[in-house]
Amino acid sequence: MRTITFIDAIREAIEEEMRADNDVFVVGQDVRGAIFPHTKGLVDEFGPERIVDTPIAESGMYGVAFGAAQEGMRPICDFMFGGFSYVTFSECSVTTGQYHFLHGSQHPLPLVITAGVGTGQRLANDHAMSIHGTFAHHPGIKVAMPSTPYDAKGMFKAAIRDNNPVVIPWHMGIMMQKGEVPDVGDDYIVPLGSADVKREGSDVTVLANSLQLQHALEVAEKLKDEISIEVIDPRSFVPFDMETLLTSLEKTNRLVVVDEDWESGGFAATVSARVMEQGFDLLDAPVIRVTLPNMPVPGGYMEEYVAPNPERIEAAVRAVCA
Amino acid sequence: MALSTEQKTTLYRNLIRADEFNRMMYRRMMQGKLIGFYHPAEGAIAPGVAAASFLNQDDNLSPHHRGHGITHMLSKGIDIKYYLAEHTGKDTGCCKGRSAFHFSFPEHKVYMMSGFIGYNFAPVVGWGFAAKRRNQGQVVMNCSGDGSYGQGRAHEAMLMAQNWKLPVIFFCENNGMSIFSTAMEMHPKEHISSLADGYGMPSTIVDGQDVFAVAEACVEAIARARQGDGPTFIEAKTLRFNEHDIGTPDLSGWEERSEEEHASMREREPVRIATARVLDEGLLNQAAIDQIIEETKAEVQGVEDFADSSEIARPSVEELMDGVFAK
Numbered sequence: 001m002r003t004i005t006f007i008d009a010i011r012e013a014i015e016e017e018m019r020a021d022n023d024v025f026v027v028g029q030d031v032r033g034a035i036f037p038h039t040k041g042l043v044d045e046f047g048p049e050r051i052v053d054t055p056i057a058e059s060g061m062y063g064v065a066f067g068a069a070q071e072g073m074r075p076i077c078d079f080m081f082g083g084f085s086y087v088t089f090s091e092c093s094v095t096t097g098q099y100h101f102l103h104g105s106q107h108p109l110p111l112v113i114t115a116g117v118g119t120g121q122r123l124a125n126d127h128a129m130s131i132h133g134t135f136a137h138h139p140g141i142k143v144a145m146p147s148t149p150y151d152a153k154g155m156f157k158a159a160i161r162d163n164n165p166v167v168i169p170w171h172m173g174i175m176m177q178k179g180e181v182p183d184v185g186d187d188y189i190v191p192l193g194s195a196d197v198k199r200e201g202s203d204v205t206v207l208a209n210s211l212q213l214q215h216a217l218e219v220a221e222k223l224k225d226e227i228s229i230e231v232i233d234p235r236s237f238v239p240f241d242m243e244t245l246l247t248s249l250e251k252t253n254r255l256v257v258v259d260e261d262w263e264s265g266g267f268a269a270t271v272s273a274r275v276m277e278q279g280f281d282l283l284d285a286p287v288i289r290v291t292l293p294n295m296p297v298p299g300g301y302m303e304e305y306v307a308p309n310p311e312r313i314e315a316a317v318r319a320v321c322a
Numbered sequence: 323m324a325l326s327t328e329q330k331t332t333l334y335r336n337l338i339r340a341d342e343f344n345r346m347m348y349r350r351m352m353q354g355k356l357i358g359f360y361h362p363a364e365g366a367i368a369p370g371v372a373a374a375s376f377l378n379q380d381d382n383l384s385p386h387h388r389g390h391g392i393t394h395m396l397s398k399g400i401d402i403k404y405y406l407a408e409h410t411g412k413d414t415g416c417c418k419g420r421s422a423f424h425f426s427f428p429e430h431k432v433y434m435m436s437g438f439i440g441y442n443f444a445p446v447v448g449w450g451f452a453a454k455r456r457n458q459g460q461v462v463m464n465c466s467g468d469g470s471y472g473q474g475r476a477h478e479a480m481l482m483a484q485n486w487k488l489p490v491i492f493f494c495e496n497n498g499m500s501i502f503s504t505a506m507e508m509h510p511k512e513h514i515s516s517l518a519d520g521y522g523m524p525s526t527i528v529d530g531q532d533v534f535a536v537a538e539a540c541v542e543a544i545a546r547a548r549q550g551d552g553p554t555f556i557e558a559k560t561l562r563f564n565e566h567d568i569g570t571p572d573l574s575g576w577e578e579r580s581e582e583e584h585a586s587m588r589e590r591e592p593v594r595i596a597t598a599r600v601l602d603e604g605l606l607n608q609a610a611i612d613q614i615i616e617e618t619k620a621e622v623q624g625v626e627d628f629a630d631s632s633e634i635a636r637p638s639v640e641e642l643m644d645g646v647f648a649k
């Protein structure tokens with residue numbers, strides 16, 4: 001095992017998959033020069049034919065990925081910031097999600113959509129919004145987001161090898177975070193659709209991902225002598241590993257869902273509804289959600305006033321245990 | 323269209339102001355006294371000054387993000403102190419401190435900046451549509467970079483503006499770069515303005531380092547649009563002296579831009595070019611120029627003082643929620 005950063009783990013996954021499969025390529029804007037480090041240096045090894053920069057034309061850029069995937073290639077479409085994917089939303093959500101199913105489940109669409117997302121940079125809504133909830137709303141697309149370097153490498157590899165469209169954004173707030181990853185050459189994947197218990201506990205379950213997972217772990221450590229918190233990372237939103245969550249609730253009987261997305265219509269709402277439908281008898285208290293309020297994400301200092309943070313998670317944990 | 327002495331003096335003053343404001347923004351970003359990004363405008367200040375100096379109050383302006391539109395906005399008569407306050411998260415900011423670097427001065431018909439390159443092309447058609455319906459001679463100045471013309475919506479906008487002869491000026495500030503990518507590589511033809519040919523839209527190419535040359539083209543296009551003769555495409559060939567945004571490497575493709583490229587760019591510094599011209603034509607003497615510089619420094623200081631002495635905006639979530647919908 002070595003220790004590398006989260007963003008380097010993503011780069012390694014792309015690099016290794018590109019070496020293993022000549023059909024894997026990256027298409028995006030300024031990915032050769034690398035706006036973010038996960039494509040840094042890749043052009044030196046793979047050349048501009050496989051690390052492809054397009055004009056600022058998201059519809060066309062995504063079209064390259066979509067069409068090439070239909071032709072059997074395995075594109076990774078990099079939108080730079082998650083919000084930019086909305087420029088080509090009809091293609092990357094509607095047409096993408098329906099393609100396999102609506103056309104008789106005959107032909108796969110093996111592509112990856114990635115982008116940096118999340119609060120913490122104070123850049124305001126269009127550079128700060130999450131996209132996982134919106135994509136998860138559109139059936140036919142797998143949606144996942146890693147929280148540690150180990151998961152990042154394994155999940156990106158799984159996404160690239162998957163025969164479906166996979167949206168796998170990464171949170172800018174944890175990009176330089178370090179963690180243990182197997183040595184280069186020790187191939188592994190983290191299967192999409194598997195949640196992970198990141199910390200065991202017995203009083204309450206907190207479901208959280210990416211930057212918010214770090215916040216949840218902080219709270220669990222802080223309250224350890226008072227409240228025993230089990231922290232679960234969903235890792236995948238679609239498909240979602242309900243079994244791991246229900247197993248945890250059998251023990252804790254209380255649930256806080258933290259989601260860096262809007263309260264309305266997001267992943268946290270879906271999980272709460274499913275827990276009510278499938279695990280109502282396990283619950284000793286109503287589920288509490290910690291999310292973004294239903295306003296465009298403000299920029300500047302104001303981001304800090306509205307985003308989920310350790311204080312809000314702690315308050316929710318105390319409330320659900322009260 | 324030939325410029326009057328008064329127009330030339332206005333342009334020169336606004337160019338000096340644009341230059342000083344850009345220096346101030348650059349310095350503040352380096353000092354950590356700005357929120358978010360700053361896309362420095364050094365080398366590229368002349369087009370915005372020319373595009374916005376002769377607009378009327380009720381004309382629409384969509385500034386280019388380069389220099390964060392300050393060049394354009396100050397030329398239209400907007401007091402930049404409210405924008406700097408916004409960029410520093412203050413409650414006196416033009417968007418109440420909640421937008422980071424996005425501006426909005428609806429009373430000056432500068433509605434917005436969005437982080438999505440090419441966002442301008444959809445609304446400009448609507449402004450042009452409204453202007454035509456109202457028939458008051460209002461025009462729309464639509465400024466953006468060479469890169470933005472990759473977006474499909476740029477072409478949709480040109481199509482509709484030309485179909486309906488809308489009073490929209492497509493003002494392309496071509497600095498030859500889009501982050502690390504060159505316009506040469508991202509567009510099949512040398513001139514972005516050749517796109518206009520496909521729509522039968524009149525177009526012109528001007529030296530974007532020469533504020534007077536750009537302004538001549540703008541004054542003519544504005545007059546055309548005002549009298550109902552429809553859109554014009556203006557391509558101002560300009561330069562980007564610095565990196566794309568502060569903190570990002572200065573690459574061309576995936577290699578550093580060369581020393582030679584930088585050296586040859588800097589020979590075409592717009593303030594120097596304009597100063598030589600005003601002195602040569604006897605429009606201003608050195609004393610008058612020094613006075614403009616002095617007044618500008620005082621203006622910039624006043625803007626910084628306003629922003630720095632304003633309070634950080636600290637609304638509650640409830641107060642913010644109250645602003646989501648219009649009353």
Ligand SMILES: Cc1ncc(C[n+]2csc(CCOP(=O)(O)OP(=O)(O)O)c2C)c(N)n1
Nearest residue numbers: 084388437438439467468469470499500501
């Ligand atoms: C929809 C969208 N795609 C990509 C970006 C990232 N981006 C920001 S500025 C920029 C380059 C813009 O180039 P140009 O329009 O030529 O203006 P310049 O920065 O050169 O002045 C890019 C690609 C973005 N902000 N929005």
Ligand SMILES: [Mg+2]
Nearest residue numbers: 467468497499
């Ligand atoms: Mg450009």
